[in-house]
Amino acid sequence: MRLLLLAALALSASISAQSNSKVFPKGFENQEGVLSSAYPLSFKQCRWQALLEGSELCKTSAVLLSLGFRADISGGFSASALRPTIRLYTTALKTSAMGKNWAKNIGTATATTVFTAKALQLPAANTSFPAPTPFTVTIKFDKPFPYQRSKGNLLIDWVEAQSYAFSRWSIDAHIRWNTPRPSAGKIWENKGCSDAAGNKAALSISSTGGVVGAQLGVKFVLTPASGSTLDTVVNWLGFSNKRYGPAKLPLDVSGLWGMKNCMLATDITALRVIKTSVLTPTVQWQIPNNPKFAGVSVYTQGLAMDSKKGTAVLTGRADSAEIAPAAGWQDGPGQSVFRARYTNQAEGFMSPSFYFPIVKFTGSFN
Numbered sequence: 001m002r003l004l005l006l007a008a009l010a011l012s013a014s015i016s017a018q019s020n021s022k023v024f025p026k027g028f029e030n031q032e033g034v035l036s037s038a039y040p041l042s043f044k045q046c047r048w049q050a051l052l053e054g055s056e057l058c059k060t061s062a063v064l065l066s067l068g069f070r071a072d073i074s075g076g077f078s079a080s081a082l083r084p085t086i087r088l089y090t091t092a093l094k095t096s097a098m099g100k101n102w103a104k105n106i107g108t109a110t111a112t113t114v115f116t117a118k119a120l121q122l123p124a125a126n127t128s129f130p131a132p133t134p135f136t137v138t139i140k141f142d143k144p145f146p147y148q149r150s151k152g153n154l155l156i157d158w159v160e161a162q163s164y165a166f167s168r169w170s171i172d173a174h175i176r177w178n179t180p181r182p183s184a185g186k187i188w189e190n191k192g193c194s195d196a197a198g199n200k201a202a203l204s205i206s207s208t209g210g211v212v213g214a215q216l217g218v219k220f221v222l223t224p225a226s227g228s229t230l231d232t233v234v235n236w237l238g239f240s241n242k243r244y245g246p247a248k249l250p251l252d253v254s255g256l257w258g259m260k261n262c263m264l265a266t267d268i269t270a271l272r273v274i275k276t277s278v279l280t281p282t283v284q285w286q287i288p289n290n291p292k293f294a295g296v297s298v299y300t301q302g303l304a305m306d307s308k309k310g311t312a313v314l315t316g317r318a319d320s321a322e323i324a325p326a327a328g329w330q331d332g333p334g335q336s337v338f339r340a341r342y343t344n345q346a347e348g349f350m351s352p353s354f355y356f357p358i359v360k361f362t363g364s365f366n
Contacts, residue, residue, distance in 0.1 A: 020362070020363075020364070020365065021360055021361065021362045021363075022057060022058070022062075022360070022361050022362075022363075022365050023358065023359070023360050024052055024056050024057060024333070024334070024357075024358070024359050024360070024361065025052075025053070025056040025174075025333040025334060025356070025358075026056050026333075027295075027297075028132075028174065028358050030132065030242060031131075031132065031297060031320070032073060032131035032132040032172060032185070032187050032320065033132075033172045033173045033174030033175075033185070033358045034174055034175060034183045034184055034185030034320065034322070035173045035174060035175050035185060035355070036072035036074060036170035036171065036172065036173055037072075037170060037171050037172075037173035037336070037338075037355070037357055038168060038169075038170050039171075039336070039338040039340075040084065040158045040160065040338070041069060041082065041122060041137070041169040041170075041171055042166055042167060042168045042169050042170065043160055043164070043165075043166055043340050044082060044160055044162040044163065044164060044165040044166075044167075045160055045161065045162055045163065045164035045165070045340065045341055045342060045343075046158075046159075046160050046338065046339060046340045046341070046342050047102065047157075047158065047159050047160075047338070047339050047342035047348060048156075048157075048158040048336065048337070048338045048339075048348075049098075049102060049105055049155060049156065049157050049158070049336060049337045049338075049348070050155070050156045050158075050334060050335075050336045050356060050357055050359075051091075051093060051095050051098050051105070051153055051154070051155050051156075051334060051335050051336070052153060052154045052155075052156070052333070052334050052356070052359075053095055053153055053332075053333040053334060054147070054149040054152065054153045054154060055149065056333045056334075057147065057149070057154060057361070057365065058147070058149055058365040058366060059149070059365075059366060060148075060149055060150070060366050061146070061147060061148050061149060061366045062146075062147045062149075062361070062363055062364060062365045062366065063144045063145070063146050063147070063363045063364045064088070064114075064141065064144065064145040064147060064361050064362075064363040065140065065141055065144055065361075065362045065363040066138050066139055066140045066141055066361065066362045066363070067086070067138075067139045067141070067156070067359060067360075067361060068135040068137060068138045068139070068359060068360035068361070068362070069135065069136075069137040069171045069172075069357070069359060069360075070132055070133050070134060070135045070136065070137070070171065070172050070358065070360070071125035071128070071133045071136065071137075071169070071170065071171065071172065072133075072170040072171060072172050072173075073127065073128055073129060073131045073132065073133060073172075073186075073187070074127060074170065075125050075126040075127035075128055075133075076125075076126065076127060076168075077122075077124060077125040077126075077167075077168060077169040077170065078124055078167060078169075079121070079122060079123055079124045080122045080167045080169060081119050081120060081121050081122065082119075082120045082122065082160055082162075083117045083118065083119060083120065083160065083161075083162055084115060084117065084120060084158050084159065084160045085113065085115065085116055085117050085158075085159045085160075085161070086113070086114050086115040086139065086141075086156065086157070086158050087111040087112065087113050087114070087156075087157040087159075088111070088112050088114055088145045088147075088154065088155065088156060088157070089106055089109040089110065089111055089112070089154075089155040089157065090109060090147060090148065090151045090152050090153070090154065090155075091105070091106065091107060091109040091152045091153055091154075091155045092107070092151075092152040092153075093105060093107065093152070093153060093155065094153070094331070095153070095331055095332050095333070095334060095335040095354060095356075096330065096331045096332075096335075098335040098337065098350070099337075099350075100337055100347040100348055100349065100350055101346055101347050102157070102337070102346065102347070102348065103346070105155065105337065106155065106157065109152075109155065111157070112143070112145050113142070114141035114142055114143060114145055115139055115141060115142060116142060117161070120137075120139060122137060122169050123136050123137070125169070129187075129188050129189070129190075129250065129265075130187070130188060130241050130242065130249060130250055130265065131187040131188070131241065132172055132358070133172070135360045137171075138360075138362075144363070159342065160342075161342075164340070164341050166340070171357055171358070172357070172358040173355065173356065173357050173358060174322075174355075174356060174358060175351065175353055175354065175355045175356075176322075176324070176329040176332040176333075176353060176354040177324060177328050177329060177353045177354075178328045178329055178330065178352055178353045178354070179328045179353070180209075180211045180214070180324065180326065180327060180328045181207055181208060181209075181210055181211070181324060181328070182205060182207075182209070182210025182211065182216060182321040182322060182323060182324055183321065183322040183324065184204075184205035184207070184210065184319055184320065184321040184322070185205075185319065185320060186204075186317060186318070186319055187241050187265070187266075187299065187318055187319060187320045188241065188250060188263070188265035188266075188301070188317060188318035189316060189317045189318075190261060190262070190263055190316045190317075191316050192260070192261040192316070193259065193260070193261050193262040193263070193313065193314055193315075193316035194225075194259070194260055194261070194262075194313055195257060195258045195259050195260070195311050195312065195313040196258030196259075196260070196311065197225045197227070197228050197258070197306070197309070197311060198225035198226075198228075199222075199223065199224050199225050199228050199230060199304065199306065199311065199313045200222075200223040200313060200316060201220060201221065201222050201223065201230070201233075201302070201303065201304035201313055201314070201315045201316070202220070202221045202223075202315050202316055202317045203218055203219060203220050203221070203235070203300065203301070203302055203315045203317055203318075203319065204218075204219050204221075204317070204319055205217070205218060205219075205300070205319045205321045206218070206219055206282065209284075210287070210321055210323060210324060211287065211294075211323065211324045211325060211326050211327075211328070212287055212288070212289060212290065212291060212293050212294050212323060212324070212325055212326045213287060213288070213289035213326050214287055214326070215284040215285060215286055215287065216284070216285040216287055216298075216321060216323070217282045217283070217284055217285075218235050218282065218283045218284075218285070218300050218302070218319075219280065219281075219282045220233050220235075220276075220280065220281050220282070220283070220302065220304065220315070221279065221280055222276075222279045222280070222281075222304050223279075224279075224306070228306050228309065228311070229306055229308065230276075230279075230304040230305065230306055231275060231276060231277065231305070231306065231307055231308075232273065232274070232275055232276065232304070232305040232306075232307050233273075233274055233276055233281055233283065233302055233303070233304050233305070234271065234272070234273050234302055234303050234304075234305065234312075235271070235272050235274075235283040235300065235301075235302040236266070236268040236269070236270060236271040236272070236300065236301065236302065237269055237270045237285060237298045237299070237300050238266040238267035238268050238269045238298065238299045238300070238301075239267065239269055239297075239298060239299065240266065240267045240299065241265055241266050241267075241299050241318065241320070243267065244264065244266075244267040244268065245267075249264065249265060249266065249267070250263035250264060250265045251263060251264040253314065257310075257311055257312040257313070258311060259312070259313055259314060262313065262314040262316070263314070264301070264314065265299075265301050265318035266299035266300065266301045266318050267299070270285075272285070283302070287323055291325065293323050294323055294324060294325040295322060295323065296322070296323045297320055297321065297322045297323075298320065298321055298323070299318060299319070299320050300318065300319055300320075300321070301314065301315055301317075301318040301319075302314075302315045303315065328353075329353070329354055331354070332353075332354025332356065333354070333356065334354065334355075334356025334357070335350070335354050335355065335356060336350065336351075336355055336356055336357065337349065337350045338350070
């Protein structure tokens with residue numbers, strides 16, 4: 001008994017000494033995913049499985065103490081409460097082999113129930129920039145979950161069994177497409193941005209191209225005011241939406257060229273200027289034909305100019321894009337299966353691409 005007590009105390013001390021946090025997947029600690037997911041926090045009757053690649057969690061082993069979610073930047077989510085049962089598994093299943101059948105995904109793995117239908121309070125979440133938002137939902141486990149990477153990947157199995165109700169609370173999520181296209185999405189928006197004449201501009205990433213060896217297209221939508229001609233666009237790529245040199249982003253540039261309610265939302269690493277006679281010009285960026293660029297994320301914003309009047313206006317939107325392999329992603333760090341109104345159906349629904357949540361664990365990681 002004394003030896004067991006000493007072992008327990010040693011384990012507790014080890015966990016305390018090594019206790020830290022880990023955001024899944026790597027690289028998304030300060031980066032917004034390009035999609036959101038209504039699962040699992042929007043439903044009072046659902047099932048959701050998420051398979052997470054072990055190499056994204058630790059080198060050899062981990063002891064997991066809690067699971068956290070952050071709200072998607074779209075916001076507008078009301079406070080609510082859930083009562084999920086959460087089971088964790090270590091499974092040899094790979095993300096590329098995950099299917100719609102809950103039981104087959106689990107296979108012969110042994111369940112550890114880490115949260116049992118207790119009240120989980122979700123705070124209200126409003127639209128928030130810059131991206132990403134903080135992790136404001138933390139689920140403390142009833143017991144630690146020991147994870148050994150050599151035994152497989154981590155499977156989260158979430159069941160919410162109350163009477164059906166839907167109250168949108170979308171979490172930050174990401175997708176890696178299995179077709180040749182970039183993972184792209186909005187990381188900043190201010191529709192009130194204009195210049196003194198009332199000119200406005202917006203941009204978005206093209207859903208084609210954006211892979212190694214191809215071009216990344218940035219599409220502008222120009223909205224000139226009466227009597228104005230927006231004949232020049234400036235577009236840039238950067239690697240941060242947090243800082244530009246010593247300046248913290250987003251940076252208010254109202255007053256510059258008569259701009260109102262305009263914010264610089266990204267840093268500037270590379271820049272292109274093109275003349276245009278159309279209201280929907282596209283700026284093309286050549287991506288090097290080097291596999292090492294797959295998985296690299298860039299940020300983009302721009303401005304539109306009336307060269308005759310000497311005025312300019314920033315785009316009221318900034319985007320991010322993750323470069324994909326030439327043939328699209330054939331595997332990914334995570335995958336998920338989901339079903340609303342779950343009442344013991346054998347299967348859920350899933351994307352053919354790799355669609356996974358951005359989550360945060362606390363515990364010890366070795």
